Amino acid sequence: MMGSIQHRSAGVWHRTRSWFWGLLIVIVYVWGIFGINFSKIQSSAGAVTKAVLMGIIHPDWHYVYQGNGEDLVSVMLQTLAIAFVGTIISARISIPFAFWAAKRRRHHFSVLSTSGRIVLAVVRTFPEIVLAIMFIKAVGPGAFAGVLALGVHSVGMLGKLFAESIEAIDAGPGESILSVGGNAVNGLVFATLPQVLPAFASYSLYRFEISVRSATILGMVGAGGVGTPLLFAIQTRSWNRVGIILIGIIITVTIIDYLSGWLRKQLG
Amino acid sequence: MKLPKQTIVQRFHIRFFGSLIILLGLLIASNNFLKLDFSALVQNFDQFLALFKEMMHPDWKSAPFVVQPMLETIQMALIGTTLGTLLAIPAAIVAARNVVTNKWITGFVRIIFNMIRTLPDLLLAALFVAIVGIGPYAGVLTLTIFSFGMITKLFYECIETIDNGPLEAILATGGKRSAMVMFAILPQVSSRFISYILYTFEINVRASTVLGYLGAGGIGQQLQTSLSQFRYDQTAVIILAILIVVLAIDGLSNFARERLQ
Amino acid sequence: MTKPELKPVIDVQHVSKIYDNGTSGLSDINLQVKPGEFVVIVGLSGAGKSTLMRSLNRLHQVTEGHVLIDGRSITEAKGRNLRQLRRDVAMIFQNFNLVKQSTVLRNVLAGRLGYYPTWQSSLGLFKEADKQRAYKALERVNLLDKVYQRVDQLSGGQQQRVAVARAFVQDPKIVLADEPTASLDPKTAHLVMNDLKSMNQELGKTVVANLHSVALAKEYATRIIGLRAGRIVYDESIQNVTDADLADIYNGDSSVGERQ
Numbered sequence: 001m002m003g004s005i006q007h008r009s010a011g012v013w014h015r016t017r018s019w020f021w022g023l024l025i026v027i028v029y030v031w032g033i034f035g036i037n038f039s040k041i042q043s044s045a046g047a048v049t050k051a052v053l054m055g056i057i058h059p060d061w062h063y064v065y066q067g068n069g070e071d072l073v074s075v076m077l078q079t080l081a082i083a084f085v086g087t088i089i090s091a092r093i094s095i096p097f098a099f100w101a102a103k104r105r106r107h108h109f110s111v112l113s114t115s116g117r118i119v120l121a122v123v124r125t126f127p128e129i130v131l132a133i134m135f136i137k138a139v140g141p142g143a144f145a146g147v148l149a150l151g152v153h154s155v156g157m158l159g160k161l162f163a164e165s166i167e168a169i170d171a172g173p174g175e176s177i178l179s180v181g182g183n184a185v186n187g188l189v190f191a192t193l194p195q196v197l198p199a200f201a202s203y204s205l206y207r208f209e210i211s212v213r214s215a216t217i218l219g220m221v222g223a224g225g226v227g228t229p230l231l232f233a234i235q236t237r238s239w240n241r242v243g244i245i246l247i248g249i250i251i252t253v254t255i256i257d258y259l260s261g262w263l264r265k266q267l268g
Numbered sequence: 269m270k271l272p273k274q275t276i277v278q279r280f281h282i283r284f285f286g287s288l289i290i291l292l293g294l295l296i297a298s299n300n301f302l303k304l305d306f307s308a309l310v311q312n313f314d315q316f317l318a319l320f321k322e323m324m325h326p327d328w329k330s331a332p333f334v335v336q337p338m339l340e341t342i343q344m345a346l347i348g349t350t351l352g353t354l355l356a357i358p359a360a361i362v363a364a365r366n367v368v369t370n371k372w373i374t375g376f377v378r379i380i381f382n383m384i385r386t387l388p389d390l391l392l393a394a395l396f397v398a399i400v401g402i403g404p405y406a407g408v409l410t411l412t413i414f415s416f417g418m419i420t421k422l423f424y425e426c427i428e429t430i431d432n433g434p435l436e437a438i439l440a441t442g443g444k445r446s447a448m449v450m451f452a453i454l455p456q457v458s459s460r461f462i463s464y465i466l467y468t469f470e471i472n473v474r475a476s477t478v479l480g481y482l483g484a485g486g487i488g489q490q491l492q493t494s495l496s497q498f499r500y501d502q503t504a505v506i507i508l509a510i511l512i513v514v515l516a517i518d519g520l521s522n523f524a525r526e527r528l529q
Numbered sequence: 530m531t532k533p534e535l536k537p538v539i540d541v542q543h544v545s546k547i548y549d550n551g552t553s554g555l556s557d558i559n560l561q562v563k564p565g566e567f568v569v570i571v572g573l574s575g576a577g578k579s580t581l582m583r584s585l586n587r588l589h590q591v592t593e594g595h596v597l598i599d600g601r602s603i604t605e606a607k608g609r610n611l612r613q614l615r616r617d618v619a620m621i622f623q624n625f626n627l628v629k630q631s632t633v634l635r636n637v638l639a640g641r642l643g644y645y646p647t648w649q650s651s652l653g654l655f656k657e658a659d660k661q662r663a664y665k666a667l668e669r670v671n672l673l674d675k676v677y678q679r680v681d682q683l684s685g686g687q688q689q690r691v692a693v694a695r696a697f698v699q700d701p702k703i704v705l706a707d708e709p710t711a712s713l714d715p716k717t718a719h720l721v722m723n724d725l726k727s728m729n730q731e732l733g734k735t736v737v738a739n740l741h742s743v744a745l746a747k748e749y750a751t752r753i754i755g756l757r758a759g760r761i762v763y764d765e766s767i768q769n770v771t772d773a774d775l776a777d778i779y780n781g782d783s784s785v786g787e788r789q
């Protein structure tokens with residue numbers, strides 16, 4: 001395992017290393033469990049749990065459709081629309097980022113692509129809800145802030161996935177375009193894009209599945225979608241309302257996952 | 269010269285243009301439905317920039333106050349991942365079609381697990397804060413459920429890829445199912461399991477940095493405070509801390525996962 | 530066969546190629562190819578055959594020397610000039626290098642790219658005359674029935690013949706073929722070689738091909754060039770080529786005829 005260490009010390013390391021890792025793990029766990037400052041669980045926990053479960057069993061069916069644009073169907077559609085527009089925007093932005101971050105030659109360090117990778121990693125890690133709050137400052141609360149937050153945040157992941165598919169393409173077709181007298185744009189249009197577009201579409205669908213989940217919570221900070229009424233229902237302890245919203249989310253997300261999975265299979 | 273007949277689908281590139289039209293249609297419909305006003309972004313962009321500018325001057329003095337909640341975040345992720353894993357192992361075994369051969373049982377538990385996986389982390393956090401109150405308890409419970417959903421799926425898919433020979437050998441010698449699990453399944457999958465657990469831990473660390481926003485413990489609480497007090501210079505410090513910790517843990521975990529293979 | 534008064538269509542002058550990692554690919558190559566020749570280059574693996582081939586249309590940058598295509602230097606050409614010179618030099622690759630996700634027709638039409646402004650080809654606005662050209666080329670290689678299919682639905686041999694059709698529509702002066710038959714069965718290999726032969730004899734294109742098969746080389750070449758360690762070690766008209774010479778090129782030994 002550690003070839004560089006001297007022979008004798010390697011023997012010692014060999015005999016003690018499982019003890020070492022075991023001890024390390026124990027220390028980490030002791031720190032983790034005893035270090036954390038658990039406050040008391042509130043006394044009503046049992047009763048609230050029961051109320052939530054009852055709410056799911058007896059959901060507030062009236063909320064499903066009321067025709068006023070504030071019902072579950074409307075906010076779920078709004079959630080889907082936010083995820084959809086957000087995904088389209090981010091897929092569009094991701095393309096130039098992906099070409100920036102893709103390594104032109106394998107196992108070859110380049111400042112350009114490394115900087116692109118770092119930017120994408122930072123975007124990926126920047127919390128989505130903070131982005132949502134920042135956009136709320138700019139465009140006010142509502143769906144638009146959610147769309148923008150998802151549109152920017154998803155670039156971190158899509159850009160990385162797109163870059164990987166660009167790196168995976170076969171250089172041969174591009175060479176043949178050069179050999180017939182084509183220029184760089186011809187190479188892009190006739191060799192690169194046909195190879196990467198199916199992968200881009202497939203990754204975008206996958207990201208759409210994730211964005212639908214994200215869009216259900218963005219409302220909790222005021223960025224549109226089902227999150228706002230859900231948080232409101234929880235805070236006002238209307239558990240029947242919470243129950244129906246949970247059911248709505250579960251059903252919608254399941255259907256979307258299924259559809260998107262089917263479409264991705266079609267893309268091959 | 270006789271050209272082959274082109275189908276209408278080929279002739280007019282129906283698949284390509286059809287998808288494009290559907291996509292555009294959905295985009296326009298969504299746009300109208302959400303009443304998106306792109307001019308608002310342009311008009312108020314200076315406000316966004318002003319906010320951004322404030323974040324460019326982090327309040328370094330607040331850095332020491334970030335350390336303790338950051339540690340709590342990692343602790344929450346650690347405990348949540350562990351509890352989730354402990355629950356996931358028996359659940360995955362019940363859901364694996366090569367262990368439990370009754371399709372009704374595997375089918376039923378999978379539906380339950382799929383339902384759990386549809387719920388995002390912050391939604392669970394909001395629920396658990398309502399149930400157990402504000403604090404890291406809610407966070408740990410959230411991450412337990414969240415990682416349970418994720419790990420269970422990874423585990424049962426992994427168990428289903430293993431070599432069935434040893435399973436059958438143990439059953440043939442009259443062994444119990446528990447013996448099968450201990451001696452035939454776990455040894456074959458343990459290194460991949462550890463890899464999945466580390467992967468889930470990475471995701472949990474990311475998730476646990478924001479749970480506090482809804483009161484479920486960790487650094488998210490500070491995030492919420494700084495944002496509600498318009499102290500964007502402090503927000504910047506917290507986000508930087510999150511970036512460093514998340515990327516460092518990703519790096520460590522990736523390193524460990526590579527060593528496992 | 531080659532008349533001395535014809536100007537060479539390919540003129541390689543003192544070409545050397547050293548790769549970035551220091552490997553020497555070619556050293557001091559001098560070579561003139563006359564219009565209408567069918568030149569086959571043979572040599573051991575690593576001798577530099579592909580390197581030479583790719584230097585001719587400047588997919589590789591040479592380190593030293595010049596390559597003239599029809600009297601114009603391709604090694605010094607830039608931008609539009611380079612692309613126009615490349616238009617005159619078609620290339621067929623060992624692994625076909627077609628865009629597998631596109632249709633046969635689109636791959637063949639790509640051969641015309643050098644004749645179009647970028648915006649027009651990008652929008653797929655190819656002229657009817659060029660489409661006819663593409664159909665005709667596909668008919669020549671017996672693949673007209675596949676014209677609307679995606680390339681990944683074709684066999685390897687069929688794919689290589691699509692690449693040949695692309696070379697046809699390119700209407701070049703020279704056709705380069707880098708081991709065009711290496712991944713094909715013997716029968717399909719003959720089909721592809723016959724395509725090249727008809728380009729050479731009926732359309733008067735100059736062909737330069739790398740081949741590993743001595744039998745194919747003798748069957749199709751009008752001239753055989755041997756390469757070893759980046760140098761030309763043999764260059765004869767087909768009438769003067771003996772089996773012993775060929776064996777010697779592969780043998781890597783300098784004493785001619787040792788194996789017999």
Ligand SMILES: Nc1ncnc2c1ncn2[C@@H]1O[C@H](COP(=O)(O)OP(=O)(O)OP(=O)(O)O)[C@@H](O)[C@H]1O
Pocket residue numbers: 548549550552553554572573574575576577578579580581
């Ligand atoms: N991209 C490259 N970078 C560095 N060295 C290279 C590169 N391509 C080829 N070489 C080296 O140049 C020399 C000639 O290679 P070349 O590919 O031209 O040989 P070849 O005659 O075509 O062989 P084969 O019959 O196997 O195709 C070899 O020593 C090879 O290792």
Ligand SMILES: [Mg+2]
Pocket residue numbers: 578579580708
């Ligand atoms: Mg070669």
